[in-house]
Amino acid sequence: MTATSMEELVSLCKRRGFIFQSNDIYGGVKGLYDYGPMGVELKNNLKQAWWKSMVYERDDIEGLDASILSAPVVLQQSGHEDTFSDPLVDCKTCKARFRADQLENSECPKGGGFLADCKLKDLTEPRPFNLMFKTAIGPVDDGSSFAYLRPETCQQIFTNFKNVTDATSRVVPFGIAQIGKAFRNEITPRNFIFRVREFEQMELEFFVKPGSDDEWHKYWVDKRIEWWEAQGVSKKNLYPVDVEKSELSHYSKATVDIMYKFPHGKEELEGIANRTDFDLGSHTKNQKEFNINSKVKKNEHSTTKLGVQNLEDKNSYIPFVIEPSAGVDRGLLAILNEAYTIENLENESSRTVLKLKPHLSPIKAAVIPLKKNNEHIVAKAKKIKNELQNLGLGRVMLENSGNIGKNYRRHDEIGTPICITVDFETLDDDSVTIRDRDSMKQERVSSKDLNQFYQKYFH
Ligand code: ATP
Numbered sequence: 001m002t003a004t005s006m007e008e009l010v011s012l013c014k015r016r017g018f019i020f021q022s023n024d025i026y027g028g029v030k031g032l033y034d035y036g037p038m039g040v041e042l043k044n045n046l047k048q049a050w051w052k053s054m055v056y057e058r059d060d061i062e063g064l065d066a067s068i069l070s071a072p073v074v075l076q077q078s079g080h081e082d083t084f085s086d087p088l089v090d091c092k093t094c095k096a097r098f099r100a101d102q103l104e105n106s107e108c109p110k111g112g113g114f115l116a117d118c119k120l121k122d123l124t125e126p127r128p129f130n131l132m133f134k135t136a137i138g139p140v141d142d143g144s145s146f147a148y149l150r151p152e153t154c155q156q157i158f159t160n161f162k163n164v165t166d167a168t169s170r171v172v173p174f175g176i177a178q179i180g181k182a183f184r185n186e187i188t189p190r191n192f193i194f195r196v197r198e199f200e201q202m203e204l205e206f207f208v209k210p211g212s213d214d215e216w217h218k219y220w221v222d223k224r225i226e227w228w229e230a231q232g233v234s235k236k237n238l239y240p241v242d243v244e245k246s247e248l249s250h251y252s253k254a255t256v257d258i259m260y261k262f263p264h265g266k267e268e269l270e271g272i273a274n275r276t277d278f279d280l281g282s283h284t285k286n287q288k289e290f291n292i293n294s295k296v297k298k299n300e301h302s303t304t305k306l307g308v309q310n311l312e313d314k315n316s317y318i319p320f321v322i323e324p325s326a327g328v329d330r331g332l333l334a335i336l337n338e339a340y341t342i343e344n345l346e347n348e349s350s351r352t353v354l355k356l357k358p359h360l361s362p363i364k365a366a367v368i369p370l371k372k373n374n375e376h377i378v379a380k381a382k383k384i385k386n387e388l389q390n391l392g393l394g395r396v397m398l399e400n401s402g403n404i405g406k407n408y409r410r411h412d413e414i415g416t417p418i419c420i421t422v423d424f425e426t427l428d429d430d431s432v433t434i435r436d437r438d439s440m441k442q443e444r445v446s447s448k449d450l451n452q453f454y455q456k457y458f459h
Pocket of ligand 1: 184193195196270
């Protein structure tokens with residue numbers, strides 16, 4: 001039986017050290033979460049899987065890690081200063097604030113119940129609320145020199161377009177990939193790590209010739225669904241939806257949102273937008289030359305031309321860009337939701353097991369000495385742990401903390417694919433027991449074959 005209510009996931013995440021409310025001991029801050037010992041491993045593994053599929057396994061994508069603090073001019077030219085806002089309403093009675101386009105799902109923080117049922121509500125007219133966080137740059141905080149915390153990771157990909165093409169000699173079609181933090185002052189953060197104020201994005205900007213953009217857009221929608229499936233998200237819970245023209249962001253010609261059936265409802269997991277030549281066109285010098293003045297704010301600041309040469313007619317043009325933009329945190333929520341399983345066992349007991357894909361599991365293998373005070377057994381377990389750790393496939397844990405049943409239960413709940421037990425028999429014949437997380441089957445393997453078994457398992 002797969003669960004899953006959000007409460008069950010939140011409880012498992014706290015109990016087993018995946019995710020904690022930020023600033024917990026001071027009462028917590030809404031919309032901020034911290035990743036604990038298991039969460040950081042799971043998150044790193046997910047990001048690594050994305051990076052591997054984008055940068056290492058392809059020959060047409062380069063990586064980037066750009067700054068979070070962004071000069072205001074970048075976000076002026078990109079249109080974010082003018083348009084990156086949500087409609088805000090206030091309740092004149094209780095002073096609470098809500099997103100005007102999400103009123104039907106909003107709860108009154110004072111009354112407790114749904115806003116629709118609140119007899120005292122008295123809402124103002126909606127007004128735009130810009131979601132970008134500002135901070136001061138430099139030692140004098142007089143408002144004259146400020147920066148934005150980037151609300152999406154991609155703008156620095158566009159501003160680095162020429163740096164990257166100069167340094168790598170790339171020609172279109174090619175992409176630039178980046179993983180990093182983004183910040184949005186969401187009016188109503190909610191649903192655990194689904195809508196938060198500080199989150200991570202995995203973004204690819206894939207530059208193509210105008211005219212080939214529709215085809216590339218479709219290609220990336222298919223690719224991204226395939227990738228989520230490989231991370232254990234079942235296709236039946238993924239819904240690609242064409243965003244209505246009236247709902248498109250200011251830069252987009254067409255967007256497909258990959259929706260996922262989260263425990264709280266169907267919502268966006270990843271957006272794949274055809275951003276046309278809007279961004280490079282907005283950031284380029286000499287906009288007139290590219291005939292794009294009508295579409296974007298006039299740029300008097302950029303020092304760099306962001307066009308490329310058409311090799312056939314030698315004219316310069318601004319490439320179009322297809323952007324698959326995925327949230328790391330929403331991805332983790334989907335993956336945890338898919339993996340969370342409650343299994344009924346014999347004698348009417350049950351177990352909770354996180355059936356994560358092994359490449360995502362925070363701990364790849366737990367090595368458990370059966371007698372924690374026996375120095376020979378513990379020394380052998382340590383030796384095995386170190387050898388497996390040195391194979392470099394992820395974290396291997398030495399468990400020297402209690403009885404075997406408790407260890408199995410804990411490792412089922414954090415999704416460890418295999419547990420390796422070292423016991424008295426090991427000292428006699430050098431064999432160990434391997435227990436498989438999903439089948440719970442145990443087999444005896446000679447410890448000299450262990451490395452090979454382990455490597456085979458993870459490949
Ligand atoms: P939504 O409509 O849900 O607010 P969005 O369309 O504004 O999302 P994008 O700007 O397309 O989101 O961002 C790309 C991805 O970044 C999203 O698909 C999502 O996975 C992630 N993301 C965006 N905002 C948040 C947030 N506040 N918290 C967590 N992840 C987010």
